[in-house]
Amino acid sequence: MTASTHPVDHALVEAATDVARTRCRGDRHSMAAAGRDRDGRIVTAVNAYHFTGGPCAELVLIGAAAAEGAYNLVTVVAVGDGERGVVPPCGRCRQVLLDYYPDVRVIVGNGERRRALPIADLLPESYVWADHQPDEE
16 A cells, blocks of 8 residues: 545535535435536535445446546545444445546545545555556557
């Protein structure tokens, strides 16, 4: 791990916190995510829980960002409802974030421990899907 931290995007954390506070309702939507695109705009999303599984807020965020034409997320954060604060991405979300945005930073921790880390630091010795695809020549 490189353990390189970057400044925390407090506006992004607040955007996710606001969505968690105002849009998350019960078991179906308990997590919010926010991402900042390279052009500066913020996109938000919530998870879609279902007993068969369902996408985490970070995965819904990827689709919502694409629907808004935001294809270059540079920072993402997830926040839990009920004032749980910042919640780190699960393993599946870490892998998907790495594959979609290999240079994205992810905000983790709460209080004085809050920091923004490169996704690769959250998934050391990772499998990079693109590295294992046949070269197109």
